[in-house]
Amino acid sequence: MASGLSPDWVWSNTSNATACNDREWFDEYEPFESHTGTHFGPGPRVLGVGTVNLPVITSPDATGPKRHGILKLTNVIHVPDAVCNIISSHDFIESMPDGCGFTLGMGAPGTQGSVLGPDGESIAYFKGDHRLFALALSEPPVGPVTGPSRFRDDTHYAVNVEWPDSEFARFQAHMAQRRQDPTKQRYSAEEKQWLKTHFGGEYHFLRVYGLSIYKEEDRDEGAAIVRGMMANE
Known part of the structure; x- marks a missing residue:
């Protein structure tokens, strides 16, 4: 993709789903029309659901092979109109082994905190110079070329995504039907x-x-x- 992938992956403690605004990030993808939700009714459209293997820098002072890692994000909804990519902290921790966690607002110099593995080691960190809790991504050639941020300097943002339980249940039923009916494969x-x-x-x-x-x-x-x-x- 000539212009680069969307660069901002923001951690959210208030979202019930992980969302990506760029189809190119997905490693696995199931087209599925749905919508997010708001207090006032349906929100931005959802075009599909899939898996993203996100290449990240484990810590600012890491070197060699230990500098880079992969965060596997599952059941990621594709929301093209989202201003950034959003990681639901609840969804992510639920998918990880026991003992994983995260810190916000504190950590090593140059960070705003870290995502922690089961042994308490940093497996990803939040950039210290970003306005929100955005993950530091692996740079090329390990990671992909990224494009410009959609964030505007003169605008304040409340980053959140809600995917209605009814829509998630509908997606689960869709996938169950595909698995049961060989003709759907x-x-x-x-x-x-x-x-x-x-x-x-x-x-x-x-x-x-x-x-x-x-x-x-x-x-x-x-x-x-x-x-x-x-x-x-």
Whole structure:
């Protein structure tokens, strides 16, 4: 992506879901139309749900291989209109082994706190020069090229995302149906691995052929192309 990925991954203690505004961050992705919620009714749209393997710097003074790590974020909702990417602290800690935690507002010099692993070691940290609790990401070539922030200097922000329980339940039902009905599985495990190896995944493959992951007929056409290409190998 020429302009770079959205750079701000902000920690939130008040959000019940983790959200990403940039499709390019996702390693696994299930198109699913939904919406976030507000006190006044439906909020910004949701286009899909997936997994993000976020490359982070473990601590400001770490060097060598220990400098970089991966935070695996699951059930991430794709909210294109969000001003930044939001990590629900509750969701993240629930998905981690016992003993993991975080500190806010205190930590090593140059930080605003850290995400802690089960042994109490820092596995990621919050940048000391950011207006919010934003994670320090691995720089290229370990991490991706990032673009400009959507935050405006003259604006104050309250970062929060709410995904209604009813919408999460609807997504779970959608995934359960896909697992139970083999005809709903567009690709076999072998085909998924082929896509990942040669194109980085279905999304990138479809783009090469001018198709959209958000259109079922395009995805069906893409699956047919994949099977034809694999048969000719």
